[in-house]
């Protein structure tokens with residue numbers, strides 16, 4: 001119920017449109033009284049009293065009213081769709097904005113397919129509750145009330161016998177909404193799973209082909225697709241049994257009405273033939289919204305399941321201090337790790353008691369076996385995750401207290417995976433600095449040793465990079481990523497395996513350039529190729545989340561410990 005109220009609160013976004021839909025719904029609904037009234041007039045007045053003078057006047061009025069009703073229905077359809085699309089657009093946008101504000105932990109726990117389903121299918125399904133609720137639901141209720149009043153006015157007894165099967169209809173509908181929700185949840189989850197599988201296979205299409213696992217992947221996809229089919233069938237079976245039963249029960253009312261109407265007409269004359277005719281017509285207008293309302297139960301049940309999935313995300317806790325938090329005048333670049341402990345999962349420590357003090361302008365290298373927690377330290381520095389114990393201080397202020405926006409605008413981060421968006425090179429580079437001039441862009445490309453190959457491309461900076469940058473080589477992507485980080489000219493530079501995909505000569509050139517650029521900024525570098533980090537001011541050797549050795553290249557070699565061992 002709380003979800004339903006919340007969904008309906010969205011109506012408040014466009015009150016004029018909602019009122020317009022309501023007005024047209026009420027207007028067109030009131031006009032449904034015309035056909036039964038006209039029938040009664042024809043049967044009880046015009047035919048019975050042979051009033052030929054009233055034929056054309058009555059027929060004209062009826063046609064006019066019917067035409068007006070259809071015009072109102074047309075307006076209602078257009079306005080309703082416009083209203084629906086606006087609300088869906090707003091909510092989709094709100095959800096996307098929220099998703100972007102979620103901490104990385106949120107994405108660790110969910111598949112992309114699941115998130116895509118929530119934005120793509122759940123938002124529209126949930127909005128149907130509002131739109132159909134107002135348009136179909138409200139107009140249905142009004143129509144039932146109007147027709148009922150008309151019927152009661154004509155003949156109370158006949159109305160009551162006509163309505164006799166209605167409690168049974170209400171019971172069936174109630175049972176359906178009570179037991180239908182889990183069926184719709186199953187459909188939503190199966191669809192999300194199918195989306196996730198498709199997304200995963202598309203992202204890994206090269207691996208699928210290289211390992212010729214197409215049949216296995218097809219089987220996997222087919223199983224998930226089959227689950228969607230089975231879940232849909234589960235819903236359809238319930239629908240197939242419920243709605244015809246509702247119709248059967250409700251329609252039996254018309255037979256009862258004819259029988260009792262004839263009985264009263266013959267026995268006491270309290271019912272006229274005109275009343276029976278009007279009831280026959282009115283019955284159609286009564287049953288139509290009842291069946292619409294019971295069908296609406298289907299939309300509501302599925303919409304509420306979707307609403308729950310959407311609100312689950314909208315209510316989740318956002319990344320803290322995204323825009324709020326401290327924004328010192330300047331980022332100088334002194335960094336301190338103070339007894340930092342962290343794990344992605346509870347009771348699975350990844351970083352254990354890291355202490356480290358870095359001065360502005362220093363270059364610190366993290367080396368160590370794979371999985372030892374090197375990238376995790378950079379993730380903590382950017383505030384993607386927060387330490388469970390201890391603190392990380394930047395210029396003496398805990399990262400937790402800083403505005404993340406402020407901090408990240410002052411950090412250049414070249415991640416292990418050089419991700420490029422499917423747009424032009426220029427747009428990819430401008431992510432780092434909106435409004436950068438071509439001169440600045442080319443300078444960054446030169447520094448990253450990327451200028452030459454970009455210049456050789458026929459479209460230059462306007463080359464579209466393909467999905468995830470697929471049209472560039474791994475080394476080219478890395479160099480564009482480095483250029484992107486440098487374009488920011490950040491006081492803190494984080495390079496996670498930034499040159500792993502380039503040849504030795506290119507790496508040397510990039511290192512030289514980075515060396516020059518590193519002078520006035522604090523840099524954290526992760527590299528497996530130890531030659532990359534020899535010149536660092538401080539090399540930290542990590543083993544299982546602990547810094548086991550630290551010092552310069554020479555000092556560590558002299559220690560003849562883990563670092564010296566890593567030299568091979």
Ligand SMILES: Nc1ncnc2c1ncn2[C@@H]1O[C@H](COP(=O)(O)OP(=O)(O)OP(=O)(O)O)[C@@H](O)[C@H]1O
Nearest residue numbers: 108344345350368369370371372373374375376377
């Ligand atoms: N998002 C995550 N959720 C759960 N566990 C994670 C996550 N990211 C990393 N891990 C785990 O944390 C550990 C440390 O990972 P991390 O990426 O920091 O290692 P690394 O030293 O940088 O390794 P490599 O040299 O291979 O890049 C690994 O065991 C990894 O499985």
